[in-house]
Amino acid sequence: MASKLQHLIDKNREWAERVELETPGFFKKLAAQQSPKYLWIGCSDSRVPANQVIGLAPGEVFVHRNVANVVVHSDLNALSVIQFAVDVLKVEHIMVVGHYGCGGVLAVLHEKRVGLADNWLRHVQDVKMRHRGRLMHLCNQEQEDTLCEVNVIEQVGNVAQSNVLQDAWARGQAVSVHGWCYGLKDGHVKDLGVTMSNSEEVVDVFRNAIKRYPRAPGETATSTDLHL
Ligand SMILES: [Zn+2]
Numbered sequence: 024m025a026s027k028l029q030h031l032i033d034k035n036r037e038w039a040e041r042v043e044l045e046t047p048g049f050f051k052k053l054a055a056q057q058s059p060k061y062l063w064i065g066c067s068d069s070r071v072p073a074n075q076v077i078g079l080a081p082g083e084v085f086v087h088r089n090v091a092n093v094v095v096h097s098d099l100n101a102l103s104v105i106q107f108a109v110d111v112l113k114v115e116h117i118m119v120v121g122h123y124g125c126g127g128v129l130a131v132l133h134e135k136r137v138g139l140a141d142n143w144l145r146h147v148q149d150v151k152m153r154h155r156g157r158l159m160h161l162c163n164q165e166q167e168d169t170l171c172e173v174n175v176i177e178q179v180g181n182v183a184q185s186n187v188l189q190d191a192w193a194r195g196q197a198v199s200v201h202g203w204c205y206g207l208k209d210g211h212v213k214d215l216g217v218t219m220s221n222s223e224e225v226v227d228v229f230r231n232a233i234k235r236y237p238r239a240p241g242e243t244a245t246s247t248d249l250h251l
Contacts, residue, residue, distance in 0.1 A: 062108040091127030121175040160239030
């Protein structure tokens with residue numbers, strides 16, 4: 024009996040033949056080694072495929088994805104990917120890539136229960152609470168877009184503060200962390216201007232990035248507003 028996924032296996036064979044026809048020896052070369060310059064940390068959302076969005080082929084970008092592109096210091100999965108990418112593959116750039124209209128971020132913003140994933144999204148809830156003074160005066164659409172962006176900025180800070188990046192920078196390794204937000208409607212990536220390339224600039228870069236989202240008139244900074 025044919026598998027219900029046979030059409031995908033068929034497509035796979037067509038794709039492999041096409042790639043090999045366009046670039047003879049592609050798979051043989053790739054099987055021998057991978058040497059990506061980039062680590063992509065993105066959302067699991069099916070509409071944001073890492074390689075296609077930045078026009079790179081297999082072998083050119085190392086990828087980690089989870090719901091709402093969160094980097095938590097106790098998440099051994101994400102930390103192991105970052106450590107392998109930095110220490111073994113020697114990637115030069117790490118992009119944390121959020122996207123507008125992210126289901127995880129919107130669930131947090133609109134206080135919708137998802138289930139088990141609520142516990143994971145609690146990290147985004149923390150971001151929302153920390154920056155609520157920069158969110159609550161905005162209209163709905165602006166709140167959604169801003170929380171998607173601010174969440175990316177927070178996660179860039181988390182990557183930069185991981186012991187993997189701190190150790191890499193201490194030994195002089197050239198690796199930068201960037202924050203991007205991807206638009207589902209036009210396929211364009213927006214650079215959020217939060218690139219960090221050494222330990223010394225982490226706090227300033229973070230603060231300057233967050234300052235681009237003004238608080239409501241009369242709102243004052245809270246002690247947790249700029250926590251880095
Ligand atoms: Zn998402």
